[in-house]
Amino acid sequence: MVVLLSAFAVGRYAALCGEAAPGSSPRHGRSYSSILQFDVRADSLRAGALANVPAAIFSVGSTALYLLLSFMIPSSSGMATVSMPIMGPLAIQLGPAPEVMILIYVVAHGLILLFTPTFGVLLAGLAISKIEYTTFVKFIMPYVVGLGVALTAFLTVAMVVL
Incomplete structure (x- = not known):
């Protein structure tokens, strides 16, 4: 590689x-x-x-895109290799701070890793603690949704302010 x-x-x-x-x-x-x-x-x-798209909408759209990509590509370095050559220059050309795009990448990837079944550490921990994956997802999903909404709002404010 x-x-x-x-x-x-x-x-x-x-x-x-x-x-x-x-x-x-x-x-x-x-x-x-x-x-x-x-x-x-x-x-x-x-x-x-995307020239006339407001920063707030671009932030929410980028977060949704990274959430989808994070689910399909559980490797953080693999997802960065796939997405950053496209999203990085795009953010620079549209004017938002590149730091916020990196924050969006990190937040979306971390949020998905809380519950995705392709994350080996999660499945190993569930196996050791003898908790079924479906039980875990039912328990954690309200927290993940709340955290996702709060972080998306934070990232939108960061995109508009910076």
């Missing part, structure tokens, strides 16, 4: 410099450059589509 990420980073750096990546032909350098140009166009299209 690390080798693939470092190879990708070297290729992106080489494309920015206008050179071919080490161990590849100059033709690959042009393809990296084309991918980067496509990324820039896609980012500007996303920012243009």
Whole structure:
């Protein structure tokens, strides 16, 4: 995994410099450059589509998106790898503080990890304490919903203020 990420980073750096990546032909350098140009166009299209969205609505929408992504991708580093290259530049282009986007990411991921069945530590703890998962979910869900509403309100205020 690390080798693939470092190879990708070297290729992106080489494309920015206008050179071919080490161990590849100059033709690959042009393809990296084309991918980067496509990324820039896609980012500007996303920012243009969301240009008039108020910060409060963007905050709630981002929280909902991260909640969904956190349920599908239980790994925090995996979710950051998937989402931050898209959501980070989008937040910077739209004007909200990037720190708030990171807060939204952390809050949504932590909230989902309280009850998701793909989180191994949770299931191991429930197995050791001999509590069924359905019993645990019935008990914790009101707290998770209340915490989610309170944190979404906090993040919305942070998005508007910062």
